Amino acid sequence: MRFIHTADWHLGRYFHGMHLTADQREIIMGQIVPFVREEGVEAVIIAGDIYDRGVPPVEAVDLFDEFLMKMAELRVKVFYIAGNHDSESRLNFGSRLMREAGIFARGRLDAEMAPVIIEDDFGPVAIHLYPYMEPASVKAALGVTDALDFEQAHELVIEKSLSGASEKMRSIAVAHAFLAGGTSSDSERPLAVGGSSNIRSGIFRPFCYTALGHLHNPQRAGADTIRYSGSLMKYSFDEAEQKKGFFLVDLDGSGKVEQQFVPLVPPHDIRRVRGLFADIEGDRAAYPQSDDYVEVELLDRGIILDVFNKLKAIYPNLMHVLYPNLQREGTMREQEGQAVLKLTEETLFSQYYEDMTGEKLGEEQQAIVHGCLQEIYREERDAK
Numbered sequence: 218m219r220f221i222h223t224a225d226w227h228l229g230r231y232f233h234g235m236h237l238t239a240d241q242r243e244i245i246m247g248q249i250v251p252f253v254r255e256e257g258v259e260a261v262i263i264a265g266d267i268y269d270r271g272v273p274p275v276e277a278v279d280l281f282d283e284f285l286m287k288m289a290e291l292r293v294k295v296f297y298i299a300g301n302h303d304s305e306s307r308l309n310f311g312s313r314l315m316r317e318a319g320i321f322a323r324g325r326l327d328a329e330m331a332p333v334i335i336e337d338d339f340g341p342v343a344i345h346l347y348p349y350m351e352p353a354s355v356k357a358a359l360g361v362t363d364a365l366d367f368e369q370a371h372e373l374v375i376e377k378s379l380s381g382a383s384e385k386m387r388s389i390a391v392a393h394a395f396l397a398g399g400t401s402s403d404s405e406r407p408l409a410v411g412g413s414s415n416i417r418s419g420i421f422r423p424f425c426y427t428a429l430g431h432l433h434n435p436q437r438a439g440a441d442t443i444r445y446s447g448s449l450m451k452y453s454f455d456e457a458e459q460k461k462g463f464f465l466v467d468l469d470g471s472g473k474v475e476q477q478f479v480p481l482v483p484p485h486d487i488r489r490v491r492g493l494f495a496d497i498e499g500d501r502a503a504y505p506q507s508d509d510y511v512e513v514e515l516l517d518r519g520i521i522l523d524v525f526n527k528l529k530a531i532y533p534n535l536m537h538v539l540y541p542n543l544q545r546e547g548t549m550r551e552q553e554g555q556a557v558l559k560l561t562e563e564t565l566f567s568q569y570y571e572d573m574t575g576e577k578l579g580e581e582q583q584a585i586v587h588g589c590l591q592e593i594y595r596e597e598r599d600a601k
Contacts, residue, residue, distance in 0.1 A: 218337035219257055223463040224264035224430030225448035229277030233536035238276045243484050250287050264430030265300025265393030285320055294319040299348040300393040300430055323348050326358035330378040339470030345378050347392040368416040387472045390424040393431050396438045418443050425472040434459050442474055451487035454512045485509050494521050512537040522573055562590055
């Protein structure tokens with residue numbers, strides 16, 4: 218059986234105000250679908266976080282619907298589960314109907330947790346679908362009254378799902394969880410505070426292969442057969458150096474697997490640029506223009522007026538500007554937050570102007586500022 222393991226698509230994601238659905242469509246329909254068609258893939262496994270939030274935008278739902286329709290046309294089976302970003306009820310909707318088309322979804326736990334049994338050239342394969350599992354949801358689904366932590370909850374569900382399966386049958390687990398020792402990223406939502414959601418990888422040892430979701434960096438999780446595929450795209454600047462893609466997995470008749478990582482190329486990469494403003498602005502060899510999504514870390518010690526718009530001429534998709542070496546002098550920055558709140562708008566504007574330009578407001582400029590503020594105050598009073 219040949220399948221691909223992917224996860225954490227986060228369809229409908231916004232990145233610093235930029236809607237990423239068009240980029241996601243290009244990757245899914247322009248790269249994953251052709252790969253599935255051309256490489257003889259029999260199944261696609263998506264290990265949770267299909268959407269970026271419980272109520273995704275219409276464009277994100279349409280994209281996933283388009284993907285599922287294409288897989289059904291190609292007679293490629295799809296297995297997917299809810300992650301911690303997904304709405305379990307919405308993701309579970311229509312799951313019984315879609316089985317007829319080879320689409321197997323599990324948005325929420327049930328009392329049986331029976332695997333999906335499919336056939337390949339060597340016989341039956343059990344696909345165990347474990348949606349994101351909090352201890353409370355496990356207790357409710359299985360009727361447990363004792364207190365559970367995350368690891369105990371996962372152990373209980375896995376034991377339940379394996380209880381009726383033949384030990385000789387080949388099996389694949391699909392789960393969305395934080396395995397102890399995993400490398401996380403800024404774009405992942407914590408499952409619980411203080412590491413209490415961490416579970417040991419050993420509980421997935423019974424399976425021929427475990428397809429995990431939640432961590433955005435592709436990685437091995439305690440064994441070669443237990444892996445995170447990583448996210449579809451880079452979703453934070455601390456992921457800039459990560460390689461995104463999916464695993465192509467071949468399962469043979471004895472239950473052994475061979476896997477290889479297949480990279481995905483986004484239409485816009487995530488980049489970090491670091492340097493002095495004068496160098497970034499003037500040295501195109503060292504700082505080439507780019508339409509990638511860019512964060513600039515300026516090493517200048519002083520603020521540069523209108524720097525964002527100046528940098529956007531070089532990087533049209535500039536998202537963020539950092540000043541790690543900014544000197545802390547300046548009339549506004551010398552004052553504590555509570556003291557600043559007591560200053561008048563005229564004083565605050567005067568200090569801001571001085572910080573930005575290094576010059577004080579002249580009398581004529583002060584009169585203009587005073588007149589503008591008085592007009593604003595009158596409009597506010599008239600509106601009440």
